[in-house]
Amino acid sequence: MTYVVTVAMAPPQGAPELDALRREGVVFLLRKGFDSLEAVEGPDGMEVDLLDDVIAAHAGGALLKLFVDAPALEFAEDAAREVVTELMERTEPLADWRLTRCAVELNSELLQESLDAADGPDAPPSDPAERARRHAAGTTPAPPDSPGHSESQAMRTRLRELAPTLSAFTLEAFGHHESVAECEVGKEAAEIAAGAVVYAIDLLVDELFTDLAALEDDGPTVARSNATFMILDDLPPHLTDAYTVLFTRRLTVTAITLTGRLTRPPFDHPTCLAEELLLKSLLNQAEVTADLYSLLTDEVAQALETFATTLHPPTPPQPPTPDDPDTWFTPYTPVSPVHPYAANEDEERVVELPE
Numbered sequence: 001m002t003y004v005v006t007v008a009m010a011p012p013q014g015a016p017e018l019d020a021l022r023r024e025g026v027v028f029l030l031r032k033g034f035d036s037l038e039a040v041e042g043p044d045g046m047e048v049d050l051l052d053d054v055i056a057a058h059a060g061g062a063l064l065k066l067f068v069d070a071p072a073l074e075f076a077e078d079a080a081r082e083v084v085t086e087l088m089e090r091t092e093p094l095a096d097w098r099l100t101r102c103a104v105e106l107n108s109e110l111l112q113e114s115l116d117a118a119d120g121p122d123a124p125p126s127d128p129a130e131r132a133r134r135h136a137a138g139t140t141p142a143p144p145d146s147p148g149h150s151e152s153q154a155m156r157t158r159l160r161e162l163a164p165t166l167s168a169f170t171l172e173a174f175g176h177h178e179s180v181a182e183c184e185v186g187k188e189a190a191e192i193a194a195g196a197v198v199y200a201i202d203l204l205v206d207e208l209f210t211d212l213a214a215l216e217d218d219g220p221t222v223a224r225s226n227a228t229f230m231i232l233d234d235l236p237p238h239l240t241d242a243y244t245v246l247f248t249r250r251l252t253v254t255a256i257t258l259t260g261r262l263t264r265p266p267f268d269h270p271t272c273l274a275e276e277l278l279l280k281s282l283l284n285q286a287e288v289t290a291d292l293y294s295l296l297t298d299e300v301a302q303a304l305e306t307f308a309t310t311l312h313p314p315t316p317p318q319p320p321t322p323d324d325p326d327t328w329f330t331p332y333t334p335v336s337p338v339h340p341y342a343a344n345e346d347e348e349r350v351v352e353l354p355e
Helices: 020-035 073-090 108-117 128-137 147-165 187-217 237-242 245-262 273-292 298-311 325-329
Strands: 002-010 047-058 061-069 098-104
Touching (some): 020 047, 020 061, 047 187
Antiparallel strands (some): 047 061
């Protein structure tokens, strides 16, 4: 199966931020290193295939997406960690850099593909509702001392700690109320759901930047590109010729604005169709995250569903035409806070300065 491994790299602590020239240099060195690879070995000498890669640099380091064909998630992660570590060791300017993250982050389609590929009596069911029921009922619990159980408990703690970051909402938005009569879900389930949304913000923004880098490298549109995209591939497929570099930049800016508003009260509702599509991706990522760590109980699923209902905007009088991506960034109302870069039409960007 093909896994998408996210690898984050950073220079030594205390090093200055990378300027534009140094970022270009980092991308060049990594590209040169990956192009020189002949084979990638996983654990115990098992050979895995590196199908594709996307490299992007930013002020604080570099972000890589490695598309690895491996028999299991652990093999993909181990192989990616080993190959990137080796590249850093043999590339002098990167020798003192460090890995800050190396993990598979499955989107909903890839997770479903993984589940569909599984077989045997212990394979999880493909229906998310049935998986959630089993998690809640505890019919297939992991042994208490197994790595899976430990990782699940660690993620449970992490998500609950992240929940307050979603400060534009109280736990009531997820169905938890102090009043027993009004309470739909328990406090822990609401906190896990809220934390999963916060966790998914990083995934969403990282994947949009990765999609942008891939499209800039192999464009000019998704329809004409051979690259694999994380977010753009989830948009309506019949419009792929309209998904250009500029469109992706507008979508990325919108995502940053939207997710920032989620962490600063008050949050009213999505301000344009692009925000609605991004919220759908965000909530899908949150659900997949909870499911991946065996935390998607019936209560957590209900909490996420309640939150999605909370976010549902009032129907605009004249909604934008979904088949025209340029209108996806049109504000629903004159006072809707759509970022100016995203709201402006392409032709409005080019303004001649007076002599």
